[in-house]
Amino acid sequence: MARFSRADFTLEAFRRQLANVDALPQLCVLGLLSGVMTGAVMVAFRLLLDAGALLYMPGADPEAFEGLAPWLRALLPLLAVTLIGVFLYRQKAAAHKLGVGHVIERLSYHQGRFPLRNWLNQWWVGVVSVLGGLSAGREGPAIHLGAAASSGLGVKLRLPNNSLRVLVACGTAAGISASFNTPIAGVIFAMEVVMMEYTLMSFMPVILASTMGAVVAQAVYGSEPAFRIPEVSLGSLMNLPWVVITGLAIGLLAGLFIHVSRNRRLSGLPLWLRLAVVGVLTSATAWWFPQVQGIGYDSLAAALNNQLGLQVLLVLVIAKLLVTAITVAGGVPIGIIGPVLVIGAAAGALSGALGAWLWPASAADPGVFAMLGMAAMMGAVLQAPLAALMALLELTHTPNIMLPGMLVVVVACLTSRQLTGCEGFFVSSVRYGLHPLQQPLMQALSRVSVPAVMERQLVRTERIVTPEQARKLLDTNPVWLLIERSSDDKPVLGMKAAALARWLLEHDEALKGEPPPADEVVDLLEIPGQRVEMAPIALQATLSEAFLKLQDKALGALYVVHGYRPKQQRISGIITRGAIERYYHYSDPQDKEPTV
Structure with a gap:
């Protein structure tokens, strides 16, 4: 029976588990939280519509435009576009993007991270559009508000980017579910329109989120279907x-x-x-x-x-x-x-x-x-x-x-x-x-974060060391040596530790038992061995981000930076093209035919 320690239930352990492709229990927990949060956000948005309708709509019904005087219902759209033009389009162009299209764009090109300004704009633009008499729905705002709120939870907790993708889908499904009281349609919409994939690891958290979104909405608005219709059939x-x-x-x-x-x-x-x-x-x-x-x-x-x-x-x-x-x-x-x-x-x-x-x-x-x-x-x-x-x-x-x-x-x-x-x-x-x-490959790589495949056995060193210092570098059996440069504008170089071990062995054999010179030093850029230029990548990044970054021909690997303050950052691991290729080319060794 597996034993658990207190360290297994820390936020740091939770982040580490989410980096893997099989973090289903952790993703389900996020799905539940996302559903409750999105349901509450959607209820708040609908209450805003109801509160606005109290001011001038007959029966406080946001849909009762037929009961308004012709001059008033004709005036409302003019006021709505004026407000949107004055208060939205005087902001930066990036702040104008709202709705489902914005959600898909942020998921596709920004790892599911949302600007706060756009989220705040969506609240009042959604209310003004509907109550202002424009031909507009509340589902687009609901999806944006829910997806961004769920993603914001992940960003606040500093979760890896692969889990942000799932949180966006959870917020989308819960938004549709809470708006229409249609939990199944919310799940399918999130997977078919936003995520554009069907995987078990995404389905189960999204189902939980959609369920909780509907539960929160039903607790406020009841469980009646959106439309009452008589029993009908196609007949012949x-x-x-x-x-x-x-x-x-x-x-x-x-x-x-x-x-x-x-x-x-x-x-x-x-x-x-x-x-x-x-x-x-x-x-x-x-x-x-x-x-x-x-x-x-x-x-x-x-x-x-x-x-x-x-x-x-x-x-x-x-x-x-x-x-x-x-x-x-x-x-x-x-x-x-x-x-x-x-x-x-x-x-x-x-x-x-x-x-x-x-x-x-x-x-x-x-x-x-x-x-x-x-x-x-x-x-x-x-x-x-x-x-x-x-x-x-x-x-x-x-x-x-x-x-x-x-x-x-x-x-x-x-x-x-x-x-x-x-x-x-x-x-x-x-x-x-x-x-x-x-792109199937990019989808697969987006489901996993770099901690799941990075090489953690590394040691940082200066370029010039003594033979004794070189031997101490190998005491922890590192795989990689990260060679720090004399200035920040020079790229970090990486070298396999085996190259240094080979040089030390040949060096000791050449001495034939004689003591080395007292002033002897080792230049790690001069000893035989292949060195690769490295660039930093965040610990939260997905393999798809690493894959795209490694398309630069000058880079041989990436070093994974851990920490959120520049002066407190540390290097947690190394990720190479080979590590990424081994991930998506992986096959069970038991499935291979034995060789003679």
């Missing part, structure tokens, strides 16, 4: 061809949405003009059709229950799609997931109404097609079919809708990707060449 299988046609149409709508939101002509306009276009367009549309404002969950619920007229459905499909896409193209950082669900549900309801007119005897209820359209639009825009299907199941609580749901989601995703040339909305928004999260 004769509806399946119309399901395929619906998927084709929604896939084209998804492609249109992405192309408009990436319109370079609009995004190239001066900032003041872009914000003016967004504000005036939203304001003019809201004067006549307030359904385009806000998230639109009230309209979504009405579409699922077949309670919207054709005119309103057309407005939601055309006007809300264009207003949302132009808002994104105009540079306003909004959440798109909620509006995308509303647009898809309206498009599906229109398709169902047309099918009922063409085949009244066998056509399914338009509410069924509204459900299918909701999932199809989400899947096609995000290129996340599993997340869309799980959202469909958890939002509607209708398991028998899954068969046509799978068909319509796949058709819509294929149509958007193949016929309109659109990749996932968030991937295309952060792509600079080949996306790092889509």
